[in-house]
Amino acid sequence: MSTSVGYQSPAVTVAAALPKSAADSSVLIVPVVSDGEGADARATVVPGPHLPAEAVGEIEAALRALGAKGGSEQLTRVVVPGLPVDSVLTVGLGKSRDDWSAETIRRAAGVAARSLSGVQSVITTLSELDLEGAVEGLILGAYRFSDFRSEKTAPKDAGLRSITVLTADTKSATKDAAARAEEIATAVATARDFVNTPPSHLYPDEFASRAKALGEAAGLEVEVLDEEALQRDGYGGIVGVGKGSSRPPRLVRLAHRGGGRKGKKVALVGKGITFDTGGISIKPAANMHHMTSDMGGAAAVIATVVLAARRQLPIDVVAYVPMAENMPSATAQRPGDVLTQYGGTTVEVLNTDAEGRLILADAIARACEDEPDYLIETSTLTGAQTVALGSRTPGVMGSDEFRDRVAGISQAVGENAWPMPLPEELKDDLKSTVADLANVSGSRFAGMLVAGTYLREFVADGVQWAHIDIAAPAYNSGGPWGYTPKGGTGVPTRTMFAVLEDISTNG
Numbered sequence: 001m002s003t004s005v006g007y008q009s010p011a012v013t014v015a016a017a018l019p020k021s022a023a024d025s026s027v028l029i030v031p032v033v034s035d036g037e038g039a040d041a042r043a044t045v046v047p048g049p050h051l052p053a054e055a056v057g058e059i060e061a062a063l064r065a066l067g068a069k070g071g072s073e074q075l076t077r078v079v080v081p082g083l084p085v086d087s088v089l090t091v092g093l094g095k096s097r098d099d100w101s102a103e104t105i106r107r108a109a110g111v112a113a114r115s116l117s118g119v120q121s122v123i124t125t126l127s128e129l130d131l132e133g134a135v136e137g138l139i140l141g142a143y144r145f146s147d148f149r150s151e152k153t154a155p156k157d158a159g160l161r162s163i164t165v166l167t168a169d170t171k172s173a174t175k176d177a178a179a180r181a182e183e184i185a186t187a188v189a190t191a192r193d194f195v196n197t198p199p200s201h202l203y204p205d206e207f208a209s210r211a212k213a214l215g216e217a218a219g220l221e222v223e224v225l226d227e228e229a230l231q232r233d234g235y236g237g238i239v240g241v242g243k244g245s246s247r248p249p250r251l252v253r254l255a256h257r258g259g260g261r262k263g264k265k266v267a268l269v270g271k272g273i274t275f276d277t278g279g280i281s282i283k284p285a286a287n288m289h290h291m292t293s294d295m296g297g298a299a300a301v302i303a304t305v306v307l308a309a310r311r312q313l314p315i316d317v318v319a320y321v322p323m324a325e326n327m328p329s330a331t332a333q334r335p336g337d338v339l340t341q342y343g344g345t346t347v348e349v350l351n352t353d354a355e356g357r358l359i360l361a362d363a364i365a366r367a368c369e370d371e372p373d374y375l376i377e378t379s380t381l382t383g384a385q386t387v388a389l390g391s392r393t394p395g396v397m398g399s400d401e402f403r404d405r406v407a408g409i410s411q412a413v414g415e416n417a418w419p420m421p422l423p424e425e426l427k428d429d430l431k432s433t434v435a436d437l438a439n440v441s442g443s444r445f446a447g448m449l450v451a452g453t454y455l456r457e458f459v460a461d462g463v464q465w466a467h468i469d470i471a472a473p474a475y476n477s478g479g480p481w482g483y484t485p486k487g488g489t490g491v492p493t494r495t496m497f498a499v500l501e502d503i504s505t506n507g
């Protein structure tokens with residue numbers, strides 16, 4: 001097996017002109033639009049300062065010979081002898097030049113990068129339209145995960161190693177924008193690597209060790225509580241969920257101190273169930289393997305706090321990441337057991353498959369002891385998220401104003417979270433006959449909102465909070481699209497980081 005290293009992001013260079021000579025196995029990625037209607041539609045190169053007019057003419061002649069139409073995300077590979085690359089890959093941006101967003105460019109770049117195999121370096125003029133979108137889309141689209149392939153099926157090439165983005169403006173601000181995009185995409189890749197690492201190899205103690213190593217390398221303050229410390233300090237939810245597994249639970253705390261005395265304080269919390277069988281309330285066999293993604297929230301939170309440190313955000317960010325494996329066994333908790341969450345609330349565990357809220361409640365209560373201004377929690381929490389919103393749209397619940405701010409920012413970065421309510425009456429559904437709360441409601445209605453309602457009980461007054469349910473969006477079980485591969489997606493890393501940047505700037 002290859003050594004476990006995860007995805008190595010390609011290096012990014014900002015350049016003002018096409019290089020004179022070709023790098024080995026290099027491709028020039030050029031945006032095209034579709035001009036004309038129906039049978040007459042044809043691909044036209046989006047003009048920019050970096051392509052010589054003769055090259056544009058040659059590319060368009062080759063496209064015409066192939067009948068390329070330039071529709072949205074359509075790819076065409078052509079050979080143009082005069083250019084310092086082995087081939088040109090055109091990617092369609094569709095018809096309208098008016099409604100291109102960063103996401104249009106990011107997806108086009110992603111589709112282009114995904115189609116390349118055996119290519120080591122790319123040069124692109126997509127960056128003339130949106131430099132950061134081009135960098136993010138190329139890195140995210142080129143992502144691949146081969147840690148668990150032997151020589152029998154390992155890719156024969158090293159993957160994309162270098163990206164050159166052409167831009168008219170090579171000021172240091174542009175270079176910093178490229179570096180920022182590269183670091184963001186690399187953080188998303190880190191989150192994907194965690195999700196894609198199988199549960200045989202990523203269990204609580206191992207996950208905690210990897211988070212600690214990453215955090216320390218980025219200069220974070222790191223603390224890991226083991227099962228004894230969790231028991232001693234009253235983390236009844238994490239202990240209860242973890243006790244069915246031979247691989248004991250952990251709580252990881254990663255702190256970035258950038259705020260000094262005046263800066264805002266933000267808490268992040270992410271669900272880290274390294275595998276969710278359901279426990280004694282066991283899940284059906286079909287697709288149970290998707291539950292390798294049940295630590296997608298934890299993965300994104302770890303990647304985000306590490307990125308906050310790398311980008312030196314002028315705020316305090318403290319991440320709490322509860323980790324456990326939800327297994328059925330002779331030592332597992334039973335439906336009907338009562339446990340005590342961190343802080344003293346008692347809970348009747350009516351369904352051991354509603355385990356995420358149990359470990360999250362402990363972590364949220366602990367995070368609130370630090371008196372953060374904001375708390376963002378994210379988790380693969382409910383199948384009901386998928387029923388309500390589908391596989392690509394996270395649901396955001398929480399304090400009205402902050403929820404809407406998080407959703408707005410998420411849409412701006414292309415992760416597209418949508419605001420959802422927490423109706424007051426749902427609290428009655430969580431009444432227990434023996435304890436303060438039950439962990440599930442008796443009804444099938446509004447499962448995503450009931451889970452959010454449960455979590456709300458543990459958020460301290462005065463803390464602006466948001467809960468992002470990423471049950472399906474964290475893990476792509478369908479075919480690849482845009483810059484999103486199969487498997488771990490890294491959602492909502494870019495949303496959370498953009499919210500942290502927004503808080504850094506606007507409070």
Ligand code: BES
Nearest residue numbers: 351353354356380381382383384440471
């Ligand atoms: N990890 C699951 C939620 C999930 C389902 C994530 C599908 C990704 C894809 C969670 O722990 C769970 O089992 N939730 C239950 C809650 C129910 C028992 C109230 C669910 O959604 O069925």
Ligand code: MN
Nearest residue numbers: 276353354355
């Ligand atoms: Mn579950």
Ligand code: ZN
Nearest residue numbers: 273276294356
């Ligand atoms: Zn779960």
